[in-house]
Amino acid sequence: xxxxxxxxxxxxxxxxxxxxxxxxxxxxxxxxxxxxxxxxxxxxxxxxxxxxxxxxxxxxxxxxxxxxxxxxxxxxxxxxxxxxxxxxxxxxxxxxxxxxxxxxxxxxxxxxxxxxxxxxxxxxxxxxxxxxxxxxxxxxxxxxxxxxxxxxxxxxxxxxxxxxxxxxxxxxxxxxxxxxxxxxxxxxxxxxxxxxxxxxxxxxxxxxxxxxxxxxxxxxxxxxxxxxxxxxxxxxxxxxxxxxxxxxxxxxxxxxxxxxxxxxxxxxxxxxxxxxxxxxxxxxxxxxxxxxxxxxxxxxxxxxxxxxxxxxxxxxxxxxxxxxxxxxxxxxxxxxxxxxxxxxxxxxxxxxxxxxxxxxxxxxxxxxxxxxxxxxxxxxxxxxxxx
Numbered sequence: 133x134x135x136x137x138x139x140x141x142x143x144x145x146x147x148x149x150x151x152x153x154x155x156x157x158x159x160x161x162x163x164x165x166x167x168x169x170x171x172x173x174x175x176x177x178x179x180x181x182x183x184x185x186x187x188x189x190x191x192x193x194x195x196x197x198x199x200x201x202x203x204x205x206x207x208x209x210x211x212x213x214x215x216x217x218x219x220x221x222x223x224x225x226x227x228x229x230x231x232x233x234x235x236x237x238x239x240x241x242x243x244x245x246x247x248x249x250x251x252x253x254x255x256x257x258x259x260x261x262x263x264x265x266x267x268x269x270x271x272x273x274x275x276x277x278x279x280x281x282x283x284x285x286x287x288x289x290x291x292x293x294x295x296x297x298x299x300x301x302x303x304x305x306x307x308x309x310x311x312x313x314x315x316x317x318x319x320x321x322x323x324x325x326x327x328x329x330x331x332x333x334x335x336x337x338x339x340x341x342x343x344x345x346x347x348x349x350x351x352x353x354x355x356x357x358x359x360x361x362x363x364x365x366x367x368x369x370x371x372x373x374x375x376x377x378x379x380x381x382x383x384x385x386x387x388x389x390x391x392x393x394x395x396x397x398x399x400x401x402x403x404x405x406x407x408x409x410x411x412x413x414x415x416x417x418x419x420x421x422x423x424x425x426x427x428x429x430x431x432x433x434x435x436x437x438x439x440x441x442x443x444x445x446x447x448x449x450x451x452x453x454x455x456x457x458x459x460x461x462x463x464x465x466x467x468x469x470x471x472x473x474x475x476x477x478x479x480x481x482x483x484x485x486x487x488x489x490x491x492x493x494x495x496x497x498x499x500x501x502x503x504x505x506x507x508x509x510x511x512x513x514x515x516x517x518x519x
Contacts, residue, residue, distance in 0.1 A: 133159070134158075135160055136161050136162075136163045136227045137160060137163065137164075137228050137230060138223050139151070139162060139164065139165050139166070139232065140220065140221060140232060141166060141232035141234065141256075142167055142174065142177055143167045143168075143174060143177075144232055144233075144337050145337045145398070146230075146232035146255045149399055149402055149416075152399065152416055153399060153402050153403050153406060153414055154181070154406075155180070155181075156414055156415050156416060162177075162182075162183050163183055164184065164186065164220035164226060165183050166187040166189070166217050168189045169188065171193045171196060171200070174188065175197065175200060178201065184209065184223075184225070186208055186209070186211070186220070187210075187213075187216030188212055189212070189213060189217065190212070191213055194210055194211065194216070197210050214240065217233075217241045218240060218244045221241035221242070221245040221250070222244050222247075226250060228250065228252075228405075228406065229245040229251070229252055230402075230406070231254055231255060233256055234256070235339075235463055236459065236505055238256035238258060239259050239262060239263055239267075239498075239501075239502075242259045242267065243267060246270045246274050247274060249274055249275075249276060251276065251277050251279065252277070253279045253402075253406065254279065254282075255281035255402075257349075257356055258352075260355065260359045261459045262456040262505065264355065264356070264359030264455070265359065265495070266501070267359070277408075278360065280360055280401070280405070281402055282353060282401065283379045283380075283398060284305050284306065284379055284380040285356060285357060285360055286379070286392075286400075286401035287378075287379035287380035287391070287392035288303055288360075288380045288382055289360075289361075290392045291382040291390040291391065295382075295384065295390075299386070300361075300383075301384055301385045302367045302368065302383045303357055303361060303367060303368050303369070303381075303382055303383075304370075304383060304389070305357065305368065306373040306379060306381070307344075307350045307372050307373065307433060308332060308344065308374060308376045309433075310332070310344045310345040311328060311330050311332055312437075312438075313332075313372060313374070313434075322475075323475075325469065328342050328345040328469075329341050331345075338470060339466055339470075342466045342479075343462070343466065346438055347433060347435075347441040348440035348441070348443075348444065348466075348479075348480075350370050350441055350444075351440055351442075351458075352444060354368050354370065354448060355444055355447070358448060370433050370441065372430065372432065373429065374429050375425070375427070375428055375429065377393050377396070377425060378392070378428065379392050379394060380392065394417075395420055397416075399414065399416040399417045400417045403416065438480075439480040439484070440462070440480045440483065443484060443487065444458060450492055451494065452493050452494040452495065453500065454492050456496075456501050456504050457486060457487055457490045457504060458483060459505075460486075460504075460508035461487065462479070462483055463509070464482070464509050464513055464516065465482040465512060465515075473516055478519050482515040482516060486508055486511045489511060490504070490507075
């Protein structure tokens with residue numbers, strides 16, 4: 133039986149790797165694709181995978197793509213903007229919606245897909261960070277499965293299979309530590325964008341790579357884990373594991389710890405989500421050769437040098453709209469750093485300032501979350517201008 137997939141964010145790191153998995157298996161079919169603006173790559177993907185519907189968030193680029201495919205006689209419907217993104221996410225023929233877009237933009241299409249009863253393969257952190265209670269509540273109400281695509285959450289998901297929830301002692305998220313894991317505070321003063329983008333273990337998009345360097349990526353994953361697995365913040369630990377072989381662990385109340393191991397390759401969690409509940413072999417994923425693993429090391433994270441991790445825990449403990457503020461401020465600060473408008477160490481400073489200004493709303497509605505997100509972005513841009 134063919135599984136039909138709508139892929140949101142097809143030209144990014146997760147999106148392109150998802151299509152590699154799909155290309156190697158005729159039991160997987162792409163029916164919808166979305167991109168922000170990269171229509172050159174999207175055009176190639178259309179020719180290879182023949183989706184019925186595509187969306188380009190940039191309306192001018194969408195019109196350009198529409199003219200291109202019409203001139204070539206390619207049968208595909210081209211939509212634009214948020215309405216188009218939601219249309220792809222809610223396609224009647226799609227069984228699974230894999231959300232690989234970056235940022236808050238993934239929230240609305242994910243919620244609408246849940247309402248339509250789609251299985252959600254979630255690679256968009258911000259969806260649960262900003263609106264975890266709403267999203268998980270909607271998934272429960274519509275009896276929809278949310279399958280994590282992040283390697284860490286996929287690992288925990290796999291380690292939890294077959295075990296009782298009440299037997300969990302804690303979840304242990306592993307972090308590579310990023311490119312600056314051996315830096316001192318003095319060394320962090322002058323790090324460049326180019327240095328921050330050189331991740332030691334993984335090949336990812338620029339935003340998530342900077343988040344990895346600041347440990348905010350792990351902080352966002354802590355918030356995600358709380359919602360995905362229904363645990364308390366105190367039950368979630370982070371440990372630095374340089375080799376990125378153990379992708380995360382679950383410690384149980386009887387003292388046993390279960391870990392999921394594999395090469396640092398996103399193809400495995402992608403394939404696991406697409407094939408779930410089956411485990412199917414794919415040529416994109418190679419098993420781990422233990423004879424080539426010389427050591428596995430573990431260290432506590434340096435929260436004093438990388439305060440973004442603690443800021444995420446703080447936001448989670450406050451709850452309500454505070455995680456949405458954390459996320460929005462981080463997106464603005466990271467963008468400013470990538471544009472060389474601020475330094476690396478100013479990223480957590482800006483986030484802290486915006487969080488300190490926010491009066492938290494408990495149990496917010498979707499409209500309130502969207503409004504607070506916009507407020508936090510305005511405040512964050514003001515903080516960037518002060519630097």
